[in-house]
């Protein structure tokens with residue numbers, strides 16, 4: 001007879017490992033499936049200053065490892081596996097992965113959100129050839145060079161600051177004339193000395209044959225275009241949720257996020273969604289972690305009522 005876990009968590013970010021920590025401490029037999037390494041998106045951030053308890057901030061990768069170790073101390077298991085299909089209406093619920101099939105009484109969806117592509121022609125072809133999505137991961141490849149970054153949110157602001165310390169010049173391209181990013185970023189951006197702004201502008205085309213050599217910008221008010229020579233383009237225009245696996249099984253909103261309120265319960269009994277992948281107002285490490293604790297609580301309640 002195949003082993004049936006009380007809980008399988010898909011995704012080892014802060015939401016996933018907090019669910020696993022709380023579940024194992026409640027005595028649930030818990031497995032975390034993670035395709036790469038603990039931490040999720042957080043692992044790509046070098047400095048996290050808004051997760052309490054670390055007065056000097058902490059590296060996101062290190063925080064991910066600590067969250068994994070904390071859950072494993074109480075018996076949570078981790079399997080490095082890529083999930084290929086889930087069958088959430090079956091009983092037990094079935095998860096197919098690169099490392100085999102896993103069965104579970106409850107499933108916590110903690111798959112997070114990936115980068116949103118710009119949608120420009122030849123974007124996929126030039127990715128890794130000048131087009132990038134993560135300053136902390138790929139910034140060093142542009143040391144001493146000129147790069148542009150598209151976006152006006154917290155991610156674009158944080159990435160622009162990282163790049164300003166590595167690159168000779170950073171040009172921030174935003175489609176409006178004010179940043180969406182919180183005020184804490186504004187002064188450092190203005191004071192960096194090597195960050196320029198192109199307001200009211202969008203990227204209309206990617207230039208270069210085998211490698212990106214520049215971008216065509218369009219002024220959203222006048223429609224005028226001009227070409228800007230850059231060695232790299234970082235796209236930082238938000239996230240899109242990783243929900244392709246569960247589409248058609250749990251309810252999604254128009255943006256593709258899993259519909260779940262603060263209880264983290266989805267439209268399917270015994271299936272919970274935590275962190276950036278669910279509908280919520282504030283997507284932060286701390287709110288993902290909070291979701292994990294709540295999911296474990298309701299999973300425990302569900303198991304008590306049904307098993």
Ligand code: NAP
Nearest residue numbers: 151152153154155156158175176180236237238239282283
């Ligand atoms: P975001 O807050 O949704 O911002 C996306 C930005 O990209 C916006 O400025 C948006 O413009 C622009 N944009 C969207 N689609 C575009 C397109 N097709 N072309 C050009 N520009 C486009 O996303 P994010 O910055 O990735 O942040 C995601 C979440 O993580 C947020 O909740 C954020 O607060 C959080 N986060 C927090 C921190 C921190 O607190 N330190 C750091 C990173 C991320 P408009 O402004 O015109 O809509």
